[in-house]
Amino acid sequence: MLSAELNPHADFAFVGDSKMPGKVTVSLIKADVGSIAGHSRPHPKMMEAASSVLAKGVKDGLLNDYYVTRCGDDIQLLMTHTKGENNKQIHELSWNAFMSAAGEAKKMHLYAAGQDLLSDAFSGNVRGQGPGAAEMEFEERPTEPMLVFMADKCGPSAYSLPVSKIFMDPFTTTGLVIDPRAHLGYDIEVVDVVDHKKVLMSSPAELYDILALLGDTTRYAVKRVLHRTLGLAATISTEKLNILAGKYVGKDDPVMLVRCQSGFPAVGEVLQPFAFPQLVAGWMRGSHYGAWYPCGVNESDPSYHDGPPRVCALGIQITDGKIQGAEPPGSKPGDHSPVDYFAGKEWDLVRNKAMEISIYMRGHGPFMPGIVSPEDLEYTTRPEVLKKLEPRMKPLD
Ligand code: F6R
Numbered sequence: 001m002l003s004a005e006l007n008p009h010a011d012f013a014f015v016g017d018s019k020m021p022g023k024v025t026v027s028l029i030k031a032d033v034g035s036i037a038g039h040s041r042p043h044p045k046m047m048e049a050a051s052s053v054l055a056k057g058v059k060d061g062l063l064n065d066y067y068v069t070r071c072g073d074d075i076q077l078l079m080t081h082t083k084g085e086n087n088k089q090i091h092e093l094s095w096n097a098f099m100s101a102a103g104e105a106k107k108m109h110l111y112a113a114g115q116d117l118l119s120d121a122f123s124g125n126v127r128g129q130g131p132g133a134a135e136m137e138f139e140e141r142p143t144e145p146m147l148v149f150m151a152d153k154c155g156p157s158a159y160s161l162p163v164s165k166i167f168m169d170p171f172t173t174t175g176l177v178i179d180p181r182a183h184l185g186y187d188i189e190v191v192d193v194v195d196h197k198k199v200l201m202s203s204p205a206e207l208y209d210i211l212a213l214l215g216d217t218t219r220y221a222v223k224r225v226l227h228r229t230l231g232l233a234a235t236i237s238t239e240k241l242n243i244l245a246g247k248y249v250g251k252d253d254p255v256m257l258v259r260c261q262s263g264f265p266a267v268g269e270v271l272q273p274f275a276f277p278q279l280v281a282g283w284m285r286g287s288h289y290g291a292w293y294p295c296g297v298n299e300s301d302p303s304y305h306d307g308p309p310r311v312c313a314l315g316i317q318i319t320d321g322k323i324q325g326a327e328p329p330g331s332k333p334g335d336h337s338p339v340d341y342f343a344g345k346e347w348d349l350v351r352n353k354a355m356e357i358s359i360y361m362r363g364h365g366p367f368m369p370g371i372v373s374p375e376d377l378e379y380t381t382r383p384e385v386l387k388k389l390e391p392r393m394k395p396l397d
Pocket residue numbers: 038039112153250251283284285286306
């Protein structure tokens with residue numbers, strides 16, 4: 001607990017002040033298990049199938065609450081429980097929810113049914129089996145605002161730039177300068193998604209070193225952000241699906257959870273960097289650079305060259321271990337109305353810019369930088385082309 005003079009909002013509480021005994025875990029687990037007319041959106045029946053499995057999870061006492069949503073062709077399972085991160089039962093429940101949704105997709109002969117479920121049987125943890133997961137366990141504050149980010153058609157490092165701005169850039173988050181609690185800085189866990197290594201680094205002390213790694217979006221990504229006294233601030237799914245499968249099976253389409261306010265960045269500080277339509281790798285065939293397009297969930301169907309890559313942001317409260325949105329309090333588990341932050345008109349300007357940039361990038365056709373570097377192409381014919389040309393290849397004069 002921070003001292004009173006460090007707390008300009010003394011009526012707001014910090015980690016350790018929770019009314020709820022024990023900790024809550026928020027698990028956000030996602031997978032693409034099929035969609036309508038290409039890689040667009042899951043059928044409502046698939047969402048219903050996933051919801052019924054999670055509803056049973058509540059009945060069986062595994063979950064406190066849940067919300068099933070989507071971004072583009074990915075189904076997102078947002079769950080609260082008290083079982084901690086990487087819990088086998090919670091991961092198995094999610095696996096079963098995706099299997100059930102994939103079953104519906106198969107019945108309707110939808111496209112890519114079961115795509116991200118890389119094995120026939122659950123092996124103990126969804127990580128490494130196809131789905132992506134962002135999970136955080138923490139002691140609930142008396143008021144616990146949270147942002148849930150979901151992206152489609154892009155890789156796990158897509159969040160690195162906005163996260164760097166949110167937690168390390170005082171020109172984005174004025175709170176880093178003027179809020180004594182934020183002024184303490186953050187620790188950033190950076191993962192090497194290729195060699196499966198991680199390192200915890202301190203901002204602002206190691207800011208330039210952190211950026212020296214994160215700037216290479218082909219290899220490094222932020223996994224977690226920790227506040228020195230308030231605990232976990234953000235967590236991101238960093239599973240690199242194409243590498244896991246050893247062959248192309250889909251995009252990584254990462255998710256992120258961010259705790260906000262009262263010493264953590266304000267909701268507005270977290271959303272602000274998304275006004276820059278950064279180029280992210282992914283998009284069509286996971287092989288192009290396109291400009292990130294912030295939008296509401298209902299607007300997240302890819303429509304231009306299977307994109308452009310989308311990002312959605314939902315606002316919720318975690319209340320006594322459950323999800324609270326704009327729905328009446330005490331609504332039944334699963335029934336929630338989060339704030340759909342990027343649905344508003346103020347983001348039209350960014351969307352228009354993102355479209356303009358994406359159309360410009362398409363002007364490159366199959367040339368770099370319109371397409372990603374050869375090692376990052378998720379589809380390639382280069383080995384065969386080179387093999388065919390081998391007898392005709394001559395040394396340079
Ligand atoms: C999938 C995706 C799409 C596909 C593309 C080709 O998440 O982003 O861009 O890569 O539609 O798909 P296939 O090879 O299934 O015809």
